[in-house]
Amino acid sequence: MAQQLVNGLMLGSIYVLVAVSLTLSIGILNFLNFSIPGLFMLGGVLTWLMIKLGFAWPLAAITALLAVCVAALVVERFTYRWMKGSDPEVPLVSSLGFLILFENLMLVAVGSDQQAFPQVFADFNLRIGGLLLGGPQLISLVLSIVLVVMISWVLRKTRYGRQVRAIAEDPETAGILGIDLQRIVPLVFIASGLLAAIGGVLFAFNYLQVSPFMGEEVGLKGISAMIVGGMGNIWGAIAGGLLIGVTEVFSIYFLGSDFVDIVVYGVLLVLLILRPGGLFGRVEQREKL
Amino acid sequence: MSGYLEGVLVLLSINVILAYAAALPLSAGQLNLGIAGFMAIGAYASAFLTNEIALSMWLAIPAGAAAAGVVALAVGLPILRTHGIYLALATFSLGEIIKAVFLNLDVVGGASGYAVFDYAGPMAVWLTAIGVVVFMLILSQTRFFLYLTAIKNDATVADLFGLNTRNLQLAALTLGAVIAGIGGGVYAHHFSFVEAQYFNAHLNIFIVLFVLLGGVQTVYGPLFGALFFTAVPELLRFSDEWRFVLFAALIIIAMAWRSEGVITAKLLRAPWRGKTPEGARP
Numbered sequence: 001m002a003q004q005l006v007n008g009l010m011l012g013s014i015y016v017l018v019a020v021s022l023t024l025s026i027g028i029l030n031f032l033n034f035s036i037p038g039l040f041m042l043g044g045v046l047t048w049l050m051i052k053l054g055f056a057w058p059l060a061a062i063t064a065l066l067a068v069c070v071a072a073l074v075v076e077r078f079t080y081r082w083m084k085g086s087d088p089e090v091p092l093v094s095s096l097g098f099l100i101l102f103e104n105l106m107l108v109a110v111g112s113d114q115q116a117f118p119q120v121f122a123d124f125n126l127r128i129g130g131l132l133l134g135g136p137q138l139i140s141l142v143l144s145i146v147l148v149v150m151i152s153w154v155l156r157k158t159r160y161g162r163q164v165r166a167i168a169e170d171p172e173t174a175g176i177l178g179i180d181l182q183r184i185v186p187l188v189f190i191a192s193g194l195l196a197a198i199g200g201v202l203f204a205f206n207y208l209q210v211s212p213f214m215g216e217e218v219g220l221k222g223i224s225a226m227i228v229g230g231m232g233n234i235w236g237a238i239a240g241g242l243l244i245g246v247t248e249v250f251s252i253y254f255l256g257s258d259f260v261d262i263v264v265y266g267v268l269l270v271l272l273i274l275r276p277g278g279l280f281g282r283v284e285q286r287e288k289l
Numbered sequence: 290m291s292g293y294l295e296g297v298l299v300l301l302s303i304n305v306i307l308a309y310a311a312a313l314p315l316s317a318g319q320l321n322l323g324i325a326g327f328m329a330i331g332a333y334a335s336a337f338l339t340n341e342i343a344l345s346m347w348l349a350i351p352a353g354a355a356a357a358g359v360v361a362l363a364v365g366l367p368i369l370r371t372h373g374i375y376l377a378l379a380t381f382s383l384g385e386i387i388k389a390v391f392l393n394l395d396v397v398g399g400a401s402g403y404a405v406f407d408y409a410g411p412m413a414v415w416l417t418a419i420g421v422v423v424f425m426l427i428l429s430q431t432r433f434f435l436y437l438t439a440i441k442n443d444a445t446v447a448d449l450f451g452l453n454t455r456n457l458q459l460a461a462l463t464l465g466a467v468i469a470g471i472g473g474g475v476y477a478h479h480f481s482f483v484e485a486q487y488f489n490a491h492l493n494i495f496i497v498l499f500v501l502l503g504g505v506q507t508v509y510g511p512l513f514g515a516l517f518f519t520a521v522p523e524l525l526r527f528s529d530e531w532r533f534v535l536f537a538a539l540i541i542i543a544m545a546w547r548s549e550g551v552i553t554a555k556l557l558r559a560p561w562r563g564k565t566p567e568g569a570r571p
Contacts, residue, residue, distance in 0.1 A: 026374075032374065078541050078545055079541075079544075079545075091544075091548075092501065093498055093501045093502055093540065093544050094540065094541045094544035094545065096494065096498060096540075097537045097538075097540035097541040097544065098537070098541060100533060100536070100537035100540070101534060101537035101538060101541065103533075104531075104532075104533040104534045104537060105534055107530070107533075108530050108531065108534065216490070216491075220490055223378070224378060224381075224382070227374060227375060227378040228378070231374060258389075258392070258393050259389070259393070260389075261385050261386070261388070261389035262386055262389040262390065262393075265381075265382035265383075265385040265386050265389070266382070266386055268378065268379075268382045269368075269379055269382040269383060269386065272368075272371050272375055272378060272379045272382070273367045273368065273370055273371070273379070276370045276371040276372065276375055277375065278375065
């Protein structure tokens with residue numbers, strides 16, 4: 001039981017990274033960035049590719065993350081900048097276009113098979129009581145928590161954070177008050193892309209496989225986590241991610257893998273009906289889509 | 290007509306039906322990401338009726354569509370408590386649940402799929418699609434459609450002006466589900482086989498993309514979107530493995546170039562009728 005809870009939290013922590021990445025984008029820029037599952041995948045696949053080319057794993061991971069920063073900037077250039085004044089559903093289409101683009105570029109580069117990711121850490125598992133904690137998984141859980149706490153600290157306490165929150169409130173007024181939107185908005189895209197990509201790298205290290213389509217399943221769960229937590233709310237995204245991870249692992253444990261989707265999406269549906277604005281969202285607030 | 294062209298036209302017809310199934314709720318402001326689920330209900334219900342009680346296809350497909358409508362009606366009230374992106378996730382969850390239920394339902398073959406014994410030829414599929422288009426063209430001229438647009442633009446004001454927004458929204462959701470059910474029934478009877486995995490998240494997202502790329506302002510937008518998503522990948526076949534890379538690039542360019550959807554009301558307005566007033570929303 002407790003073991004399953006731990007496994008669920010580990011899986012959930014990956015969802016948390018993707019969900020926080022999405023929630024940053026929608027909370028600050030009011031932009032549901034569907035290319036994020038693609039950036040997640042790029043993080044994992046590019047790391048694999050670099051390791052295969054003979055680079056040491058830290059170097060491989062850093063190169064992949066830098067590449068994702070560039071990709072995130074390209075997405076910003078072709079989606080967010082064009083959306084001003086149009087219906088808010090629209091950039092959703094072009095960011096989905098980028099998801100398809102990234103996936104198929106990687107398909108050309110590495111093929112559609114699941115690629116085995118090398119095990120870079122020797123097996124170091126911790127046993128606490130009867131619980132088995134995988135080393136890499138533990139590191140990724142801690143890393144996710146640290147990253148998310150850091151982001152929320154930056155948003156709350158620093159000068160940058162204040163500027164970002166002003167943009168979230170009203171981009172036009174923020175611009176009038178002298179905030180350099182052209183500088184801050186790409187930074188938000190990079191931060192959100194990096195979170196997703198780190199999620200992808202951690203996923204690769206934990207589950208030891210990558211493929212061009214690895215972002216989809218995780219991305220959908222991440223989006224669900226973000227929405228069920230209440231959009232734009234970082235703590236909501238964390239709660240949502242962990243909730244989905246734990247629900248998924250428990251339903252596999254108790255009911256078998258045939259019923260995972262029914263249970264996970266059933267729980268989401270019921271939660272949404274009970275709390276139409278998400279767990280931590282305000283109901284009366286006008287929706288942001 | 291070559292078999293290839295015939296096949297592409299069948300695909301186009303089914304995509305057109307699905308595009309309108311998503312466009313109708315969207316014209317009331319509902320982003321329905323569960324269209325594939327309703328399509329699955331239409332497909333499985335009609336296939337079950339022709340297979341098990343030897344009902345004629347022409348009765349079974351409407352019956353399947355009605356079944357999809359009944360499900361939409363039943364879940365509509367609780368689901369419509371949510372709005373915007375939350376509604377999108379609620380419908381998406383519903384679609385995933387429906388898919389997973391059929392995947393585990395052994396009466397209709399479970400994961401191994403379900404063969405359908407009655408066959409609908411290409412002509413039947415085309416005619417159904419044309420029927421749906423004509424229906425939507427007529428519907429778009431009615432007061433009902435105007436009400437939906439009013440709700441989309443501002444549900445609160447529409448409510449204040451005396452529209453029964455709850456019932457209208459429910460009607461839009463249900464009607465969309467019925468159209469999706471028709472699409473599902475036709476799909477099942479043309480391809481003679483249904484499997485639950487087909488009605489997945491990919492399909493759901495692409496159906497909505499048809500509509501958003503084509504544009505939601507006019508009734509012709511979804512038609513264009515379905516055409517784009519069917520024809521362009523076929524035209525790009527020469528590029529082999531780069532096919533979907535190019536396709537994705539075209540989507541991005543199309544949306545950057547026409548960010549309100551390719552077909553806008555302004556585009557269709559005859560030049561002699563003058564400019565659209567500033568700020569007017571069709």
